[in-house]
Amino acid sequence: MSDSEHDTNAAALSESSGWWSVISPPRRSLDVLAAVLTGVASAFALSGPGNAWLSWIAVVPALCCLYRSGFWRAFLFGAVAGVVETAAIWYWLAIITKQMLASVWLGIMFLSVLGLIYAVHFGTLYALIACVMRGMGRSRRTILRALLVVLIACLWAAFEYGHTALMMLISHIFPLPMGYAQWRTPAVIQVASIAGVYGVSFLIVLCNAALADSLFRRRFALIPWVAGFLLLCLLGGYLRLRYVSHDAVQGQSVAVAVLQGNIPAFDKFDRSKSSFLAHRYLELGGLANSTHPDLIVWTESAVPWPLQEDDELVTTMLRVTEPSHACHILGATFPIKGFTNKYYNSVFLVQPDGDITSQYDKRNLIPFLERTIHLSIMPASGTIHPAGREYVVGPRPPYLDSPFGRIGVMVCNENLYPPVARESAQHGGEFLVQLANDAWFLESSPINQHFAIALFRAVETGRDTVIANNVGISAIIDSCGRIKTRSEMRTHVCLSGKVERRKERTFYVLYGDLFAQVCAGISVVAVALSLVVYRRPVPDGDGRSAGAGARPPDAEDAVAGRNRRRDKG
Structure with a gap:
């Protein structure tokens, strides 16, 4: 291969790993569209009284994209989803600011700050999910796939818990965990008596992650297990609604x-x-x-x-x-x-x-x-x-x-x-x-x-x-x-x-956000281990090391494969 061809390929490889490569190829444009779709679906699930069903599938498009994304691409996808969700849910912030201060620009500024907070929140969350996906590899073993799905749900619940604590500290407004979408489904939300709203979010994201994993791998062995777990939680909710008494003081309504x-x-x-x-x-x-x-x-x-x-x-x-x-x-x-x-x-x-x-x-x-x-x-x-x-x-x-x-x-x-x-x-x-x-x-x-x-x-x-x-x-x-x-x-x-x-005191009253805190602990361990794996050299198609921090097969592999085919020709 000539020096000029080598320089051209090196430039192509460098360009493919830049920020602009996220939206340049058609496939990546579709990935950004998937992030937008997730943001819109999440917003509709949380803001529309009849849209609760959307929460069970809202995150699937973005999660499917994360399987083939590196850290920074995943961060950008999450940031896009966060900004879209912010604009769709809290658009009224600009309206109320105009009403009270006669300044729509000030309202837009407040909305932009909130959008930035949510962009960082979801960007970091999606990046860490991609990191855990990379750390778990592309194993087809059902047990490892199930573990990955659980870890994604743990990460989500932990981030919602941390985000709510942060917003309470700095603003006292605006936390909106995914679990709130199910307020019209009493049997589902009974898990909150044990795990709080973050437990409901865990169930929702668990289903989203299982669907995304099954669609991406085209293997559906996880679906019956997750469906069975969800039905078990629903059964517990129905039993609580029907039989469990909270020790009402007799005769003193x-x-x-x-x-x-x-x-x-x-x-x-x-x-x-x-x-x-x-x-x-x-x-x-x-x-x-x-x-x-x-x-x-x-x-x-x-x-x-x-x-x-x-x-x-x-x-x-x-x-x-x-x-x-x-x-x-x-x-x-x-x-x-x-x-x-x-x-x-x-x-x-x-x-x-x-x-x-x-x-x-x-x-x-x-x-x-x-x-x-x-x-x-x-x-x-x-x-x-x-x-x-x-x-x-x-x-x-x-x-x-x-x-x-x-x-x-x-x-x-x-x-x-x-x-x-x-x-x-x-x-x-x-x-x-x-x-x-x-x-x-x-x-x-x-x-x-x-x-x-x-x-x-x-x-x-x-x-x-x-x-x-x-x-x-x-x-x-x-x-x-x-x-x-x-x-x-x-x-x-x-x-x-x-x-x-x-x-009578519920488990949640006694122990608070213990479930979310356990999820946070599990997430820290999972991310730490995944980062170790993520930084290991990953062999390319010729058995050579691709270097530390290599991304999943995407643009770099496409360039390398094209070069090999051209050399053979």
């Missing part, structure tokens, strides 16, 4: 009424409209009294102005339940003594005579809306809250003491994080209440997502859950995640029903 005010977001904090707001809740309170409840639950910031002892309107609202002798739980802004513009976002247990006997102050504040962040692009107050208030993290654990036992409390976005509800149950909460105000959302998608997540907190803790949301969805949910009653969005309504007081 609590009659509950939920007030959904449907107050527009900006009207709620306009003091000139306080009479309208009070009239709406007094009307709903009268409807609630007619159902003879033990407890009436209001929404987050139902009284949006600071509570003052000499405020006659507040006093009237606090005593609205006196005719029915019912206690009530309501959200209100509570000023911190000694500060002029610092408040707690609080929840109060109020006796029928208007006396406040217990209080919880929200601890997980939403950045920019509740937690001030001073940036040059933000208002001088550092917040986009309509009232310009600065909220402070509360010091109290998440529960209220009441005549009906201890009640666990979550405020708005706090239901996104399993540890909050778990802590409530650990402190003796016998049922849960979530107070929220989703009036900020102009779209229905985030409201549906917010509601779906609450069902998992009920299953994980084994506690009946009451949701009081200003614009909906309000509901009463049993300890297995079944909806007893619910409201429609954007209507003012009074819901009524009963919740059971429960004391």
Whole structure:
């Protein structure tokens, strides 16, 4: 072979290993399309109420591509899938920012930052999955293929667990594990009482990985085993739904009424409209009294102005339940003594005579809306809250003491994080209440997502859950995640029903995210061993070493094969 031909081949080999080679050949363009398809399918599964079935196949296209991908190609595929999923699910972030700050560009910036976070998350996840695939080799032995499928599911669950912890630390918003797609399938989500939502994600990705492996290798021996395991989990879920009791306190169910005010977001904090707001809740309170409840639950910031002892309107609202002798739980802004513009976002247990006997102050504040962040692009107050208030993290654990036992409390976005509800149950909460105000959302998608997540907190803790949301969805949910009653969005309504007081602790309450932590440990070991194998020289078709970090047969092998055929010719 001449020097010029050698230089040409060397250039071709160098070009094939560059970043641009990911999308240049037609096959790789199809691989990127598969990553886009995975992102779209995952988004639809998580955001559409009738699209849960998509979650069982959503990741298959991307996983099939990873079998023939190196580390960086897999990272790029994952980044593409993450960006697409972010844009499809959280598009409303740009809309709500424009609504509150009159700047669509600022909303696009926030969405871009979120997209970058998800790109890194999924890119790293897919790259490590490709690494484990490479480490396991292309064995056709069923036992090794089964091990690979389990390791992929472990990696996925571990990354969701780590991602949720990270998002809770930096933003207190936006974690959305794949398991939430199954909120309408009670038998499937019962595994959350043991393994949390990450256990449901594990099952979903296990099925995706088995399908991808079978399609890629065209050998289907794994399918019956995975299907059998899934059916076993479903059987356990059905048995729990039908037979398992969470030790409800006998004869002590609590009659509950939920007030959904449907107050527009900006009207709620306009003091000139306080009479309208009070009239709406007094009307709903009268409807609630007619159902003879033990407890009436209001929404987050139902009284949006600071509570003052000499405020006659507040006093009237606090005593609205006196005719029915019912206690009530309501959200209100509570000023911190000694500060002029610092408040707690609080929840109060109020006796029928208007006396406040217990209080919880929200601890997980939403950045920019509740937690001030001073940036040059933000208002001088550092917040986009309509009232310009600065909220402070509360010091109290998440529960209220009441005549009906201890009640666990979550405020708005706090239901996104399993540890909050778990802590409530650990402190003796016998049922849960979530107070929220989703009036900020102009779209229905985030409201549906917010509601779906609450069902998992009920299953994980084994506690009946009451949701009081200003614009909906309000509901009463049993300890297995079944909806007893619910409201429609954007209507003012009074819901009524009963919740059971429960004391038994689920495995999840006792041990938390042990399953996800075990998955993380297994993943670390698997990735470490795979990296050792990945860095070993891999012989090419002539038996020569391809060098450390060689990729699976793709462009490099194509160039080498073409050269050998030309030399022979």
